[in-house]
Amino acid sequence: MDDLKLSLKQQIIDSLNLQGMKPEDIEDDAPLFGEGLGLDSIDSLELMVLLERNYGIKIEDAREGRKVLNSVQTMADYIKEHSPNG
Amino acid sequence: MKQPLYIKAAVAISPQESFEDSKFLKPIITSNNGKLFAIDAAYQQYISPVAIRRMSRIMKMTISCAMEALKRATVATPDAIITGTGRGGVTDMEHFVKDMIRLEEGAMNPTAFIQSTYNSPNGWIAMQSKCTGYNQTYVHRGSSFELALQDAQMLAAETKNPINILVGCFDELTEDYYHIRRKRGYWKNPAVASDQLYKHPELKGTIAGEGTTFFVLSNQKEGTFCEISNLKIVYRATAEIIANALQELLSEENLRVEDIDIALVGENGDSTQALLYEGVSATLEGVPTLRFKHLCGEFDTASGFATWYAAYLLAEEKSPALRRRNLVLINHYILGSASLIFLKKTSFLEATF
């Protein structure tokens, strides 16, 4: 689980080009959107692309996406539950 | 159209050191491989880290150029933003198309798609400058910048109130772009050094360039040194049509040829296209003539850079002997269009003419 969250954090940083950030800078439970990282709706779409390309998980619904992408923890939980390989 | 647009600020990001006037052409920057790439500015000064991280180079360049123009004009929020581009966000378009093919229409990155839309830079500039006014984007090849300028002329004429219009253009050069058009014979083959561009009439074609230029234009003369006074857009250019357009322009400006202090022409080193200037060269004999495409390369909105250069030349007057009050810019583009733009200094009184 820890490896997954670590990889996720690095992938988030790479995919969203969060220059100068390291995985240590992102807390597991910190909300990704709104305050803090300042991510927006386009970022949430990019994260859905990340989930599909790297973990084979398709989120079709924008509403569902908002819940899954709340934090690194919720993303990791969802991946564990829904990954075709998991 | 004859309608004055007074230049409050003009900024160009180009293959020359144009961003800061003092460095411009000191020295002339050249290239040997047939490509003139623009010199990047410090984009992070103009765009927040949150926004900049997703942006392609042309997006950063365009927004920064626009924001700098507003800064120099001390205009926080313009009344309108009008842009012109021939090819738009090419890098983003290429990225999206190639991903789409590679992933067989699988999960696609929305950022590249959004940024590839032609009016995306205009939208960003509006957000950053909080401009909720008129916004327009023209995408018509070699006339794209001119159409933006013409729209600004219409806006300026539509109101008696002071109006600040941000007008600009942008186009980028990518390796794919260069490669495909090399196959089509656009470029000199073998490539020539940019400072030798006009010395190889035996080779068909020209050299490629890119850049972005922005102007803050007003319908108020006060505090400005220079105006764009007249614009003529030619859609199906021949030497004769361009020559007639020049005569028409002179007549509308109430000028004789002798009154033109500089002619700036868009010859691009291609000998067949140079014929377009035959009609006007006869008219302009004796007028000091400069060319500009060895500085910026050939691209759809090169006339934007040329207009910036024209304003620079008019501002550069150093001595009464080097009289610079009127300048006519004549440009053509590979795909058949042409334009004439007439600029003049506003600081001279009518009486001295």
Added chain:
Amino acid sequence: MPEETERIVVSGMGLITALGKGCTAHLAALKLQKSGLRHPKILQTIHAAEFMLGEVQLDDAYMMSFLGIPTEKKGYSRTTLISLYGMADLLDSVDLSWLQKQEKLAFINANTVGGMSTVENLYMEMISDRIDEETDQWIDTVDCAESTEFVARFFGLKPAMATISTACSSSANSIIVGARMLQHGLADVVVAGGGDALSRFTLNGFHSLKNVDREACKPFDQNRNGLNLGEGAGYVLLERESTARARGANILAILSGYSNHNDAYHPTAPSPDGSGAVRTMLGALEHAGLPPESIHYINAHGTATLNNDHAEGLAIQQLWDGNPPAFSSTKPFTGHTLAAAGVVEAILSIVAMNEGMIPPNLNWTTKMEELEVAPSTLPKEQNIDHVMSNSFGFGGNNVSLIFSKA
């Protein structure tokens, strides 16, 4: 309109969409509530079974044949063909030889991705080292101006030209720019509009935004899921009123007012409180010198995306103080025709006004929670003196047009 400027009139209209060719076909479809949406048969995409699209139900070969173009002739993108077809429809009621003689003619066109529908299938070949004239020539069709130049040349016209690309509001902007060119004397006759063809580029682009509905879209419905893409082209003939009357033209509508504002909020989403949309609609009313209650029908942008309908719905509710005129989105009929949407929906608005009929907002069952107001869901006879047509594009480009009975 300010006193000094002359009124601009619409004296010709032509269009092609998933509903077919011509105003008569479109009016019939609106009355019969017959949508043109279907799973694509012409666009070759891996997503064909997934999405409903407003596909023009004519393949390229058919259109070429109709236009008298030998099918062996290369270089005609679907965007160009659809634009030619739309122009041909305009020319059913406008004399081409008269148009060709106009000395100050302007052609203001619009599209979003140029000839991408062809280029996307050839791109890898183009960037390879292989030189193949037949393939490589297509690169000169990828930009927006290609179809503009082609349409002008094909019909023997030598106009001043412009191509506008502001996403979903593009051809509404064509109408504004054309009208202003008439008022400034830059043109005496204007053909304004736009055209877009479906492409995998566009379909996958919108799909990546996750705002595309798999079923037929439900504008202003609580359970809406997004838009259906479409394709099409539309063109209107615009003139100064004095010129049109002098030649005894059939005046179809007056362009009473228009407004173009930027939302300045987000690259793809409107200001969620609807203030951007209010500003634009109010701007058009002020320009027309008309009070809100004079509008009898609003053809909404109504894409059925979560964001647009929320913002536009709130804006309509707010501007008309909870008591708006009948409003509907016709996008469930045609799909979202992108660059053509502005002009297509302007034409549908004028058709509806002249017929005295409110077009229905199809597929609506449940009112949005945040709204008191709801669209008009059945075709309804009603007098319409003034109609407003909205187009709100990416990059915050918002346009409202107001047409009045001639």
